[in-house]
Amino acid sequence: MRISAAQRTENEYRIRAAIDRLLRGEIPPGGKCDIKTLASQAAVDRTAFYGTRPYAHLRVEFERRLNVMREAGEIPDPREAQISRLKAENTKLRERLAQSEQTVDGLTDFRTQALAQLAAQHEEIVRLREIAAGTTRVSHLPAPRTTVIGSCS
The missing domain is CATH 1.20.5 (Single alpha-helices involved in coiled-coils or other helix-helix interfaces)
Incomplete structure (x- = not known):
């Protein structure tokens, strides 16, 4: 089914808006920063982004911008x-x-x-x-003598 130029312009506007949202990190629940999510967010058939289809140039632009962000260390997803x-x-x-x-x-x-x-x-x-226990050379000293010192009488 053919679409009019006005419909195509409207679709491109929605796609570009979805690209900007995804690259800002506004990822919908269950989505990723990829073409599938882009297509669903823009309400466009995903196959329109491939080959010689009408929005292939927007897919290329999206992937280029995404790669630039990744190389800069920014990850939107x-x-x-x-x-x-x-x-x-x-x-x-x-x-x-x-x-x-x-x-x-x-x-x-x-x-x-x-x-x-x-x-x-x-x-x-x-x-x-x-x-040391087997040596007999050890001599024991005699016990000290105790002397009582006498008292003077």
């Missing part, structure tokens, strides 16, 4: 922004986890070495005590 934020947070948490695992491994090695050193020192103490 809050879900995409959330996904990007969560991916970055996930990467950071994975790095922290890897660092924590390295720290735990290092502390486990240190604990193992410390326990081995304590065991070796204990064995050395036991060995030295046995040597």
